Amino acid sequence: MGIFRIGIAGIGIMGTFHADAITSGAIQGAKLAAICDSSAELLGKSRSRYGEQVAYYGSAEEMMTSGEIDGILVATPHYDHPQLAIQAFAHGLHVLIEKPAGVYTKNVREMNEAAKASGKVFAIMYNQRLNPMYQKLRELIESGELGEIRRTNWIVTNWYRTQSYYNMGSWRATWKGEGGGVLINQCPHQLDLWHWTTLLTPKRIRAHCQFGKHRSIEVENEVTAYVEYENGASGVFVTSTAESPGTNRFEVAGSRGKIVIENGKMSFSQLRQSESEFNAACTNPFGSPECWNIDIPVPPGDGPQHKGILQNWTNAVLNGEPLIAPGQEGIHGLMLSNAMLLSTWTDQWVDFPIDEERFYNELQQRIRMSESRQEAVR
Structure with missing residues (x-):
C-alpha cells in the first residue's frame, strides 16, 4: 500500500481539524479519501472546503462499504466510538478513534476484542x-x-x-x-x-x-x-x-525523591540515597536524606500532538511502525x-x-x- 486512504466519521470541530491536517500535506503517506456525517449541512460545508476529490456519505456504513478507504478516523460523539470501530473492523478497516475510547468499559472491551480478532491497526488519539x-x-x-x-x-x-x-x-x-x-x-x-x-x-x-x-x-x-x-x-x-x-x-513521589510538573516545568527533588536505605542506617531521630533539587531539561513545546498520532497511525499501517497510543489502552x-x-x-x-x-x-x-x-x- 503506497498511500493510506483515510475516511473521517464525524466532521465537526475535531473531524475538520484532522481533515485539514491531512489535506494540508502534513501527514506523509495519507490521503483524505472520504467523509461521512449525518448532517447534510456539515457535509455541504466540507464539500466546499475540500472539493470533489473527496467522497461524501450520509452514513458510516455507506462510507465503510464504498471501497474508497483503507482506514477510518472516528471523530463522532463519545457513545459512537466503540460501535463504529467494531463496525469498521468487520469491514476490514484500520481504525483511529478520538478520545475517550467510549463511555463505559463493557462496550470498550467488546471493541478491543473486535480489534484483536481483526488484525487491523487500532489507535486512539492520546496526543499528550x-x-x-x-x-x-x-x-x-x-x-x-x-x-x-x-x-x-x-x-x-x-x-x-x-x-x-x-x-x-x-x-x-x-x-x-x-x-x-x-x-x-x-x-x-x-x-x-x-x-x-x-x-x-x-x-x-x-x-x-x-x-x-x-x-x-x-x-x-x-x-x-x-x-x-x-x-x-x-x-x-x-x-x-x-x-x-x-x-x-x-x-x-518515590523512594528516591519526588518529581513535580507544574507551569510547564519539571523539577526533581532527588535523594542521594534511597529513603529505605537511609532509614535503615540513620541513628538521628530527626535526620533526613540529602536531597538535590534539579530542574529537568525538557524540549520546548508540546510535541507534534494530534498530527503526531495521526502520522504514527499512518506509519503503522504503511510500514509497521510501533503505535504510540494503541487503541486497546483506551480502556485504562x-x-x-x-x-x-x-x-x-x-x-x-x-x-x-x-x-x-x-x-x-x-x-x-x-x-x-x-x-x-x-x-x-x-
Whole structure:
C-alpha cells in the first residue's frame, strides 16, 4: 500500500481539524479519501472546503462499504466510538478513534476484542503521550531514577467552563448525550497519562463526585478520588470545571525523591540515597536524606500532538511502525473514570477491575432520568 486512504466519521470541530491536517500535506503517506456525517449541512460545508476529490456519505456504513478507504478516523460523539470501530473492523478497516475510547468499559472491551480478532491497526488519539514533559516523566520512572513509586497526586482544576459553555448544545453535560462530565469530556488525557507515566496498576478507589456543582448540569464537574495501587502506593486525583484560577500540578513521589510538573516545568527533588536505605542506617531521630533539587531539561513545546498520532497511525499501517497510543489502552483511563462514578453512586470502595455490568446498569438509570431534560432544553 503506497498511500493510506483515510475516511473521517464525524466532521465537526475535531473531524475538520484532522481533515485539514491531512489535506494540508502534513501527514506523509495519507490521503483524505472520504467523509461521512449525518448532517447534510456539515457535509455541504466540507464539500466546499475540500472539493470533489473527496467522497461524501450520509452514513458510516455507506462510507465503510464504498471501497474508497483503507482506514477510518472516528471523530463522532463519545457513545459512537466503540460501535463504529467494531463496525469498521468487520469491514476490514484500520481504525483511529478520538478520545475517550467510549463511555463505559463493557462496550470498550467488546471493541478491543473486535480489534484483536481483526488484525487491523487500532489507535486512539492520546496526543499528550507525545508531550515531551510526560515522555520524560515516564522515562525517569521506567529507568528507576525515582525508585519505587509511593504516592501520586494530580490536581487538575484548570478546566474552567461557564454555564454558557454547557448551554451550547442540548446533549452537553447530560447522561444521555455525553455519558459524563469532566471525567469523560475534559480529563481523558490526564487519566491516561496518570496510568501511562507511572506504570502502576490500581487496586481499589474511593471517590466523591459532585454533580452540577455551581452549574445547572446533570453530570459530574468536581471530583476528588483516592486510589490504592497493587505495590502499596497511594494516589489522589482532583479535578473541577468550576474553579478559577485553576491548578495543574502533578506530583509523583518515590523512594528516591519526588518529581513535580507544574507551569510547564519539571523539577526533581532527588535523594542521594534511597529513603529505605537511609532509614535503615540513620541513628538521628530527626535526620533526613540529602536531597538535590534539579530542574529537568525538557524540549520546548508540546510535541507534534494530534498530527503526531495521526502520522504514527499512518506509519503503522504503511510500514509497521510501533503505535504510540494503541487503541486497546483506551480502556485504562476509562476504567478509572467509571470507577470514580461507581464509587460515588454506590458510596463505597470500588475494586479493579470494576464490575462492568453494575456500572452499565447504574449509567442506564441516569440516562433514563436524563431524557426529560434533553427534551426540555431543545
